[in-house]
Amino acid sequence: MNSILYDTYTIFWRELKRYKKSRSGVLIRLIQPAIWIIVVGNIFSETQPLIQSVGFEGEYIEFMAPGVIILTAIFTSIFGGVNTLWDRRYGFMNKALTSPISRSAIALGKMSAISLIAALQASLIIGIALAIGVTFPNPLMIIPIMGIVILFSLGFSGISVTLAATAKSQETFWGMINLLGMPLFMLSPALFPLELLPNWLAVVTKLNPVTYTVLLVRELMTGVSEGGVPILISIAVIFAFVLAMVAIASYVFTREVNKPF
Amino acid sequence: MPKGIEILYSIETKSLTKSFGDLTAVNDISFSVEKGEIFGFLGPNGAGKSTTMMIFTTLLKPTSGKALIAGFDVMKDAKHVRENIGFVQQETTVDEYLTGRENLLLQAKLNHIPKNEINTRIDEVLELIELSDKQHQAVVTYSGGMRKRLDIAGGLLHHPKVLFLDEPTVGLDIQTRRKIWQYIKKIHIEFDMTIFLTTHYMEEADNLCDRIGIIDGGKIQVIDSPQNMKNALGNEIISLVIEKNNNYDSFLVELKNIEFIKKINDEDLKLILFTSNGTEVIPTIFQISSDLGIKIVTLSLTQPTLDDVFISYTGHEIRDDKSKFNRKIEHAKMKRLRA
Numbered sequence: 243m244n245s246i247l248y249d250t251y252t253i254f255w256r257e258l259k260r261y262k263k264s265r266s267g268v269l270i271r272l273i274q275p276a277i278w279i280i281v282v283g284n285i286f287s288e289t290q291p292l293i294q295s296v297g298f299e300g301e302y303i304e305f306m307a308p309g310v311i312i313l314t315a316i317f318t319s320i321f322g323g324v325n326t327l328w329d330r331r332y333g334f335m336n337k338a339l340t341s342p343i344s345r346s347a348i349a350l351g352k353m354s355a356i357s358l359i360a361a362l363q364a365s366l367i368i369g370i371a372l373a374i375g376v377t378f379p380n381p382l383m384i385i386p387i388m389g390i391v392i393l394f395s396l397g398f399s400g401i402s403v404t405l406a407a408t409a410k411s412q413e414t415f416w417g418m419i420n421l422l423g424m425p426l427f428m429l430s431p432a433l434f435p436l437e438l439l440p441n442w443l444a445v446v447t448k449l450n451p452v453t454y455t456v457l458l459v460r461e462l463m464t465g466v467s468e469g470g471v472p473i474l475i476s477i478a479v480i481f482a483f484v485l486a487m488v489a490i491a492s493y494v495f496t497r498e499v500n501k502p503f
Numbered sequence: 504m505p506k507g508i509e510i511l512y513s514i515e516t517k518s519l520t521k522s523f524g525d526l527t528a529v530n531d532i533s534f535s536v537e538k539g540e541i542f543g544f545l546g547p548n549g550a551g552k553s554t555t556m557m558i559f560t561t562l563l564k565p566t567s568g569k570a571l572i573a574g575f576d577v578m579k580d581a582k583h584v585r586e587n588i589g590f591v592q593q594e595t596t597v598d599e600y601l602t603g604r605e606n607l608l609l610q611a612k613l614n615h616i617p618k619n620e621i622n623t624r625i626d627e628v629l630e631l632i633e634l635s636d637k638q639h640q641a642v643v644t645y646s647g648g649m650r651k652r653l654d655i656a657g658g659l660l661h662h663p664k665v666l667f668l669d670e671p672t673v674g675l676d677i678q679t680r681r682k683i684w685q686y687i688k689k690i691h692i693e694f695d696m697t698i699f700l701t702t703h704y705m706e707e708a709d710n711l712c713d714r715i716g717i718i719d720g721g722k723i724q725v726i727d728s729p730q731n732m733k734n735a736l737g738n739e740i741i742s743l744v745i746e747k748n749n750n751y752d753s754f755l756v757e758l759k760n761i762e763f764i765k766k767i768n769d770e771d772l773k774l775i776l777f778t779s780n781g782t783e784v785i786p787t788i789f790q791i792s793s794d795l796g797i798k799i800v801t802l803s804l805t806q807p808t809l810d811d812v813f814i815s816y817t818g819h820e821i822r823d824d825k826s827k828f829n830r831k832i833e834h835a836k837m838k839r840l841r842a
Contacts, residue, residue, distance in 0.1 A: 245615070252612040256598070263600035263641075333596030337657075340560045340590040341613040342582060502563060 246350075249343035253351020254358075260325070261359050268363070275314040275367045279307060280374060282433070296435040298466050300377075307371045308460040309432025311364045311391065312452060318363045319395040320423050322356030323402030327412060330499070339499060349407075349495035353399040353488060360395035361388055383462045390462075393484055394455045400487030407491075407498040432456050436469035451483035511538045512571070513665045513697035514559065519568035521554050528554040530721035531568070536699060536714075541691055543712035544701040545813065551721040552701035553593070556669050559699070560590045573664040586615075589658035589696075593670040595650040597642045603629070603653050604638040610657035628656040631693065632686055648679035652686060659690055666690070668700040672707060684710055705809040715809075717816050724816040732812040737765045739781035740811055743788070743802040744773050750795040757791045766815055777807065777815060 261267070283303035293305050329335040338348050365388060378384065401422065409415035429443075430452040436444060447453050453469075454476040461467050514536040521529040529551045536542040544552045557563040559572055561581040570577045573587040597606045604625060611621045629635045632652040642650060651671070658666055671687065672680040688711065691698055702708050708715050709729045716726040725732065748754070751772075758767060763780040778784050781804045792799055814820055 248612075248615075252609070255612070256609050259601055259605060260598065333592045333594050334598070336560075336562055336592055337590070337596050337610075338613060339562060340585055340588065342585045342615055343613055502557075 246344055246347050249347030250350040250354065252343065253338070253348050254355045255351075257325075257352055257355030258358070261355070268366075271318055271363055272314075272366055272370075274317065275310050275363075276370055278313060279303070279310040279367065279371055282306065283310075283374075286433075292438060293435065296437045296468060298435070298464070298468065300464060303371075303374070304376050304464060305435075305460070306433055307368075307376045308463050309430070309456055310371070311367055311387070311459060312394070312430075312432055312456050313427055314364045314367045315360045315391050315395045316398055316427055316452065317423060318360035319356050319398035320402045320419055322359060322399050323352065323404075323406035324412070324415060326352065326403060326406035326495075327409065327415060335499060345496040345499055346492040348499075349403055349492045350488070352403055353396055353491060356399035356402065357392050357395035360399070361392045364388075364391045364395075378463060379465050387459055387462050390455060390458055390480065394451075394480055397451065397480070397484040397487040400484070400491035403491040404487075404494045407495040426450060426452050429453075430456050431460075431469060451479055454479040511574075512536060513538050513540070513573055514542070514699060515569075515571040517569045519555070519558065519570050520566050521551075521558060521563065522566045527721050529558070529565075532718075532721075532723055533568075534716060534723060534726055536697060538697055539695060540713045541687075541698045541700070541711055543708045543715045544699075544718050545703065545705070545708045545715050545809075546701075546718035547703055550718045552703075552718055553669060555718070556667055556699070556701055560588060560667055561585055587664045589661065589663035589666045591655050591658040591666070591668045591671065593673055595647070595654050597650055597653050597657070599643040600641055602639050602641055603634055603645070606642060606653060607657055607660060610660050614661035616661050624660055628660055631689065632656045646679075648675055648682060651675060651679075651683060655683070655686060655690070659694060659696070662694060663696060665697045665699060668698060670701055670703070672702075672704065680704075680707070687711055705813065709809045717813060719817040729809055729812075733807050733809065735765070736777040736807045736811060736815060737763070737779035738806065739778050740805045740807050741776040741778055741781055741784065741788070741802065742774070742805070743776070744800040745792070746798040746800060747772060748795070748797045750797060754791065754795050754797050757795070758788065761787055768815060768818070775811070775814070777811070 283306055286306070287302050289302050293300075293302055298305055326335075329338075335348075339345070368384065368387075372378070402419070405418045406415055409418065429447050429450050431439075431447065432452070436447060436453070436457070439447060454471065457469050457471050458473060458476040458480070461473065512535040516535070517533050519529055519532045520527065532555065544555065546552050554563065558565050558570055558577060561577050561584050564578060572584045575583040575587065577584050597603075598609070601609070607625045607628065608621065611624060616624055626635070629638050632655065634649060634652060634656070637645065637649065642653065645653065655668070655671070658668075668687070672683050675683065684707065687698065687700075690696070700711065712729060714726060714728050715732065717724045727735070745751075745754075755767065755769060755774075758764060758774070758776065761784055763778045763784050764776050765779065766777040768775040776784070785802070785804065788802075789799070810820070
């Protein structure tokens, strides 16, 4: 059992080393969420009365900042699995597969590295949010928020690793990612209050684990509870989502890498 | 090896077969490699070399048959096989953005080298492949040969019982290739490990291997030492080109009756005769041809090379991929990639 932890850490270490060496990538990945928070945050600043109608006192940009933090987490982690494809193409995967480490340790190591990287990117976005005037009523809340972001990203990295393990080409992978990423983000209260959605949309939205994560982070960040979902329910949904994704990813990854690429 | 001591084979296969759909990439292969040997698989692209190596390194499961590596079954005991092998792939697989040392550190961790030994092992192989001074530079700054050396170093860091080298010098220039050969020989002596390599370079097989298996169309055509293979063909080769003639068939029959001629390859008006006594055979050939009214266009006498050995067993040169078999495999591979 010790060895699976050691092996997971080996892969985790390698992925982080690679991330550290790609400084330009860190910045490039920040551009999109930065545009969201700066541009969209200001475009919709006049919707403040709507936001206030559901009991939210601050400005729109403060309402949507948690949504953008989660957006960063979603996209960083869902893209994160792509190097699985490179690793299979350029031989690192075979190197790992012919060494005594277990297959699921490879998947777990990748997922934990992706989730940490996603959290780092999200924390940079929190920095940007603070810089443009978003305030935290309780700065200590940043600790549980980061914890949630790491956990949530682990679930999404599971989706990414699963797709990357099954996709035989970059094109398939990116196609699937685009198919999933945007709708999951849009079908959540990231940009708009849950109460104001049409009924059918609210139902769909409540099936999306992103919804619970956004609600939780927003509550921790602004102190305003929205949508009538208790914190414990949100936490339970996130945990269940993450466990399911990690389990599926390790299973699918182990099955797929044993097939010839 | 002295008699009475049980011979330990590093690699043992029995009727090993691998099919992809209706094409058989490896066809009923049985052979063994002794402990401490450098054994080479020589064959053209698509002959089944890499597929065999992927079975040995547990990356592919055989369709039927058996393979034991260091005494462990690749099917039933893959984990133990992995603990006892090093695998250096055809393409270099080092992480470009990590330093040389970091790459080896990763390799050491992947192979569960005890923590307190990692640094000494890395220093040891870095010295062996003469990269100690460049170890803290990112691999992206390394030349192709240096990357290959680093890759090979990674494969032997954990002192595997069997080291697999898939086309170790493909794509490298001739000086670098010779340098890599030196390293491989050095490794073999220093670590006393069995080395199994694939290559399509005659010179490489000749230079490195104790024994060679010539593989073509998924089957082993012959296994022997390079020297024996060349000797078996006699020590000389006569190549002749003749003009078209109705007596061609009887000419061939007559040639076959010359006692010094061991083997004849007939490539339609171009004949290659493997002989042990060329200087005496040539006048006889002239005699026969003038009796039959056959006109000889050119005639030459040469020493056999491994190239000739290859031709004599497979009927074609290693360079020309004229077998239909190759294209089929490539096609199947492409199909899998696109799916």
